[in-house]
Amino acid sequence: MNDAELLRYSRHILLPEIGIEGQDKLNAAHALVIGAGGLGSPAALFLAASGVGTVTLCDGDTVDLTNLQRQILHRTASVGLNKVDSARAALAEINPAIQVRTVAERVDEARLAELAAEADVVLDCSDNFDTRYAINRVCSRLRKPLVSGAATRFDGQITVFDLRQPDSPCYHCLYPEHAESAETRCAVMGVFAPLVGVIGSLQAAEALKLLMDVGKPLTGRLLVTDMLGMNWRTLTLVRDAQCPVCQARDAQN
């Protein structure tokens, strides 16, 4: 790191758990963020500000006026632009030293696999179940740590599926896939603005910890909040013995 970088990241470097060694790991790391909306906004902002060397952002939507109430990467002047282009401009203003790669498409599973293969950590900031299941299958197959967040109305949750660990549960263990599962998108539901800020920021926190290998990740724990009552609970997650995604991972051994 040069002098400017030492200064920029000094408040991380001052933390004994991080130091220059941890900051160097972040600078060398690659995070894949799926979704540049409510959750992806704070997640990408904190990853970029923290100096994660490469951030790949993936979103096929354009910025809509209704996004601006909570998607803090985007500005009024960006309405109509691709979300990833709007995001890249915002991230470059905060930290021009990092590389931001953008994918302006709603990716299918094959494309997700290409993108995840190059990443050290994957953040699921998507807004639909099809994408969530596809990200989970890809991360399980490639054994990538997956930081999963969700937020609707006043209710949020976050967990880590560290699929490098053989005994880690996966998203499918938590939510078994049903063909009839309704397509629920926060795009068409109400969502409390700071809720996505909190959950997306927590996703960034877990991703940074995983990249530096510090602290204790949320693996096996689901953190759930109801922001109206401001109640937080931690639920224990275990692998579902019948989970086909985990069984497929086992079969690779």
Ligand SMILES: [Zn+2]
């Ligand atoms: Zn599973």
